[in-house]
Amino acid sequence: MGMTGNELEIIMNKQKAYYVSGVTRSLAFRIMMLQKLYDAIEHYEKEITDALHKDLRKPPLETYVTEIGFVLSSITHTLKHLDEWMAPEKVKTPLHLQPATSMIIKQPYGIALVIGPFNYPLQLLLDPLVGAIAAGNCAVLKPSEDAPHIASVVEKLIDRTFPSDYVTVVQGGKEVTTTLLAAPFDYVFFTGSAAVGKVVMKACAERLTPLTLELGGKSPVIVDSTADIRKTAEKIVWGKFLNTGQTCIAPDYVLADVSIYDQLLDEMKKAIQRFYGKDAQKSPDYGRIINNRHYQRLANILEQDQLYIVDGGRVDAEDLYIEPTLLALPDWNQASMQEEIFGPILPILPYESLGLAIQQISALPKSLAAYFFTENEKAADHFIEALPFGGGCINDTISHAGNIHLPFGGIGPSGMNQYHGKASFETFSHSKSILKKSTAVTMSVSYPPYKGKLSFVKRFIR
Ligand code: NAD
Numbered sequence: 001m002g003m004t005g006n007e008l009e010i011i012m013n014k015q016k017a018y019y020v021s022g023v024t025r026s027l028a029f030r031i032m033m034l035q036k037l038y039d040a041i042e043h044y045e046k047e048i049t050d051a052l053h054k055d056l057r058k059p060p061l062e063t064y065v066t067e068i069g070f071v072l073s074s075i076t077h078t079l080k081h082l083d084e085w086m087a088p089e090k091v092k093t094p095l096h097l098q099p100a101t102s103m104i105i106k107q108p109y110g111i112a113l114v115i116g117p118f119n120y121p122l123q124l125l126l127d128p129l130v131g132a133i134a135a136g137n138c139a140v141l142k143p144s145e146d147a148p149h150i151a152s153v154v155e156k157l158i159d160r161t162f163p164s165d166y167v168t169v170v171q172g173g174k175e176v177t178t179t180l181l182a183a184p185f186d187y188v189f190f191t192g193s194a195a196v197g198k199v200v201m202k203a204c205a206e207r208l209t210p211l212t213l214e215l216g217g218k219s220p221v222i223v224d225s226t227a228d229i230r231k232t233a234e235k236i237v238w239g240k241f242l243n244t245g246q247t248c249i250a251p252d253y254v255l256a257d258v259s260i261y262d263q264l265l266d267e268m269k270k271a272i273q274r275f276y277g278k279d280a281q282k283s284p285d286y287g288r289i290i291n292n293r294h295y296q297r298l299a300n301i302l303e304q305d306q307l308y309i310v311d312g313g314r315v316d317a318e319d320l321y322i323e324p325t326l327l328a329l330p331d332w333n334q335a336s337m338q339e340e341i342f343g344p345i346l347p348i349l350p351y352e353s354l355g356l357a358i359q360q361i362s363a364l365p366k367s368l369a370a371y372f373f374t375e376n377e378k379a380a381d382h383f384i385e386a387l388p389f390g391g392g393c394i395n396d397t398i399s400h401a402g403n404i405h406l407p408f409g410g411i412g413p414s415g416m417n418q419y420h421g422k423a424s425f426e427t428f429s430h431s432k433s434i435l436k437k438s439t440a441v442t443m444s445v446s447y448p449p450y451k452g453k454l455s456f457v458k459r460f461i462r
Contacts, residue, residue: 003170008183011168015111015138018165024136027083033133038075040161041068044153048122051149057288067122074127077404077421078134085425096460099438106429108136110186115177117192118146118290119246124191125154131424138166142180145173146290185209194413212417212427215410216340218252219369220361223264224354225257227373233267239397241324244287245344249369251397252341255357258350265348269311272324281321288320289343295320298343304335354379358386368414371397390414
């Protein structure tokens with residue numbers, strides 16, 4: 001459903017009352033709700049799979065691994081650890097503040113707004129929701145209007161699982177999101193483009209609402225001369241063409257040592273054939289571009305960079321199909337290097353010196369991910385040290401986001417704050433610091449009159 005400001009006020013008031021009643025706080029309630037979410041996702045597995053096939057032609061295996069199974073295992077992990085995460089953390093108290101105990105108590109923010117993108121439209125709404133529930137919040141979810149089939153399945157799933165006073169879905173695009181962003185939410189969790197991220201942050205600035213931004217960017221891959229080229233090619237091709245390149249942490253472009261450049265190109269072509277056959281359009285394992293707007297954007301990049309196509313390049317507007325495409329680029333000045341590609345087009349550029357390559361990447365906005373393929377430990381350490389980026393892998397792509405023990409998020413223009421696993425619980429919790437004083441003894445040295453007390457104070461505070 002769409003929504004007016006009045007309707008939103010009603011939703012917010014109901015959620016506020018529900019939150020203030022305190023029911024969302026207990027461990028038992030959180031566990032019960034997470035379990036309900038788990039069961040609902042399992043129950044709707046087929047509808048989810050069908051909807052994602054309609055929206056993105058997402059292959060069922062990808063849907064299970066990156067959407068359904070991803071959220072299920074996140075719930076499983078949370079159920080297992082929630083009591084320990086919720087426990088107040090005792091910390092020391094310095095001598096001059098004694099007698100007292102000190103602790104950090106994790107408390108929910110209140111009502112959280114979660115805004116999702118189109119590319120992993122189930123995962124990127126429901127995994128933040130796992131964190132919001134685990135931390136004891138109420139939540140409003142705003143799915144992407146660009147993936148309408150899954151958006152309506154998510155709405156149904158949430159409607160039938162939770163009272164709307166607790167968790168609800170609001171549908172709509174820019175206009176509805178603008179209305180939502182003006183409302184007094186206690187936390188905003190946004191996943192999407194950097195351009196909209198700025199709009200979200202500005203709106204949050206108005207109310208000083210705390211927020212998480214999960215954005216994108218041009219995530220680089222570097223391949224040095226020591227890398228295992230065949231395996232490297234496979235891992236890059238897999239990470240790039242998964243979900244038709246519409247992955248926030250997909251390799252955006254590759255910098256390859258000039259000595260292995262041709263070999264890498266050759267192995268990547270072979271990997272594409274092994275994965276998707278001679279005609280990827282006929283492969284059940286290759287998806288489609290989300291809509292005509294994005295298709296046109298990508299087709300436009302291809303047209304401008306057509307001179308450099310060394311593999312793929314075929315397109316079909318009716319079918320929103322873009323073939324897995326490799327571009328052999330001589331330098332950084334081409335259309336495909338101007339902004340995040342977010343589609344199945346992969347530029348590959350040669351480099352002569354690793355240090356220089358890292359310097360060149362460093363001059364660009366800090367990326368969400370970065371990947372380095374090498375057998376050289378020292379070079380790997382240098383890459384990790386020298387290049388700022390959200391997170392990444394050595395000798396793999398994408399997989400760091402699948403490890404629930406690793407907090408996930410960007411840096412600067414690729415986002416702020418992190419989630420996944422325990423980090424999700426922490427992101428949706430406020431750490432309230434409490435010093436609990438014993439009234440048994442009062443140290444009066446800190447009270448006026450101060451005369452003669454300074455040297456004594458200096459003994460404790462130093
Ligand atoms: P988007 O920014 O266009 O849309 C995201 C959400 O913002 C949608 O729900 C949309 O309705 C809303 N929105 C759009 N324009 C708005 C406006 N002017 N004001 C308020 N709200 C608005 O992003 P997208 O195209 O759905 O997703 C692709 C982008 O998301 C890529 O840049 C990708 O890298 C990024 N992404 C990041 C992550 C991550 O985890 N960091 C994950 C997936 C995608």
